[in-house]
Amino acid sequence: MSHERISISNGDIVLEGALHLPDSQPPFAGVVLCHPHPQYGGDMNNNVVAAMDQGLFAQGIATLRFNFRGVGGSTGVHDGRDGEQSDVAAALRALRERDEIDDDRVGLAGYSFGASMALAAAPHDPDLRAVAAIAPPTPGLDAPALLADARPKLILAGDMDSFIPIQKLHELTRRMEPPPEVHVLHGGDHFLAGHEPEIAERVGAFFAGVLGSSAAS
Numbered sequence: 001m002s003h004e005r006i007s008i009s010n011g012d013i014v015l016e017g018a019l020h021l022p023d024s025q026p027p028f029a030g031v032v033l034c035h036p037h038p039q040y041g042g043d044m045n046n047n048v049v050a051a052m053d054q055g056l057f058a059q060g061i062a063t064l065r066f067n068f069r070g071v072g073g074s075t076g077v078h079d080g081r082d083g084e085q086s087d088v089a090a091a092l093r094a095l096r097e098r099d100e101i102d103d104d105r106v107g108l109a110g111y112s113f114g115a116s117m118a119l120a121a122a123p124h125d126p127d128l129r130a131v132a133a134i135a136p137p138t139p140g141l142d143a144p145a146l147l148a149d150a151r152p153k154l155i156l157a158g159d160m161d162s163f164i165p166i167q168k169l170h171e172l173t174r175r176m177e178p179p180p181e182v183h184v185l186h187g188g189d190h191f192l193a194g195h196e197p198e199i200a201e202r203v204g205a206f207f208a209g210v211l212g213s214s215a216a217s
Contacts, residue, residue, distance in 0.1 A: 008066055010090035016073035017066035017091065018044060020053060021100055022214060029105035029211035030062040030098075031132075032091045034114030038071045038078055048111040048134055051196035055204030060214030064095045068117075081120070084113075088121040092128070105129060105211040109203060112190065116140045123149045130154075130210040132203050135190055138164055141172040153180035154206040156199060158188020181206065 002023075008015040022028055035049050036042030044065040053063045068084050069076030076083070088108070096103040107130040110118035115133035122131045123145035132154040140146070155173060159166050166184060173182050183202055185195045192199065208215075 006064075006094065008087075008090050008094045010069075010087055013069050013076040013087075014074065015066050015069065015087055015090060016044075016071075017064055017094065019095075019098070020057060020063045020065075022057065022060040022062060024060050024214045026100040027102035028060065028062040028100055028214060029107070029207070030064065030095045030101045031056055031107040031109055031207055031211075032088065032095055032118075033063055033065045034088060034091075034108070034110030034118050035065070035068065035071075036111050037113035038068055042113060043067055043071050046111065047196055048192055048199060049114070051199040052109055052111070052132070052134070052203045054196075055200030055202070056207060057204075058200070058215060059204045059208040061204070061207055061211060062095075062098075062101060064091055066091045081117075084117045085121045085124075088117050089125065092121075092125060103127070107131065107207050107211055109134070109207075111135060112137070119143075119146055122146070122151070130207060132156075132206055134199060134203075135161060135164055135192065136169075138168050138172055141169070142175070147176055149176075150178060152206075152210050154203065155180050155182045156185055156202060157182075158185040158190065158192055158195065160187055161190045163190050 115136035
């Protein structure tokens, strides 16, 4: 697997990114990965983000992890919503511009705050093929644009997550059309330590099903 540190331009802001390319022949499907809340220590090296990266690598899918504005080597300051959504859009542009990437097979995934940003940004990108949200805060799930967004979605959450009531999550996802693929991580709290293998497997399988896999047989 090729690991490349890249810089992502977003107006006056430059985001720090890490591009991971499979060992097989391009062009590859690709997924942008969004990290959890930066004001609580979230960055692109988070355990859940790394698990998603590993699951996608196992399917021969390229990934672009990046740090939101004001995190790690990224310039700018934390905005809390609009700024970070524009960071997501900039990362998607950067991934699609790579010669190794099939820009018709691009997805988006995020964890916690990153899941909120991914779900909010997705309806504004008509070419995005699919979205995965790990432990998404429920307030963002009832946005009209998201409820009407028809592309495939995967949602994972722990049944011991004190921030995300599972019953409320089910109520909101049933309102989506079509309903997303939802999996409960039994015994998982919001940090999901110990659930990385299942996250990797489910995220990898979901995107392979939608985008196609180029993993070696």
